[in-house]
Amino acid sequence: MRRLQIVAFCLFTVPAVLGQNNRSAAKTKAQAKWPKPIVTQVLPAADFWPAEDYHQDYLQRIPWGYTCHYLRP
Structure with missing residues (x-):
């Protein structure tokens, strides 16, 4: 069984954002630009x-440490 290694999600605090997201997702799906479905989860923000x-400031304190992104100037 394959497991998800990366999970994309978007958190919202205002319910109107969910409707906005659903409209945007429907528009993107209708454009059919992507070969596979978009699976980003949209969830209400919790505490x-x-x-x-x-x-805090991990890469500044430990520049040789693990990084999956790069600092931009």
Whole structure:
């Protein structure tokens, strides 16, 4: 069984955003530009807590550490 390695999702705090997203998704689907369906999940945002300080500015503090993205100037 294959497992998902990356899950795309979008969180919203205002219910109107869900309707806007659904309209945008329908428009994109109608354009048929992508060979496979878009599977980004759109979910209501739950409680959020900022990460502890030692999780902040990781790439600045540990430039040789794991990175899956690049800093832009």
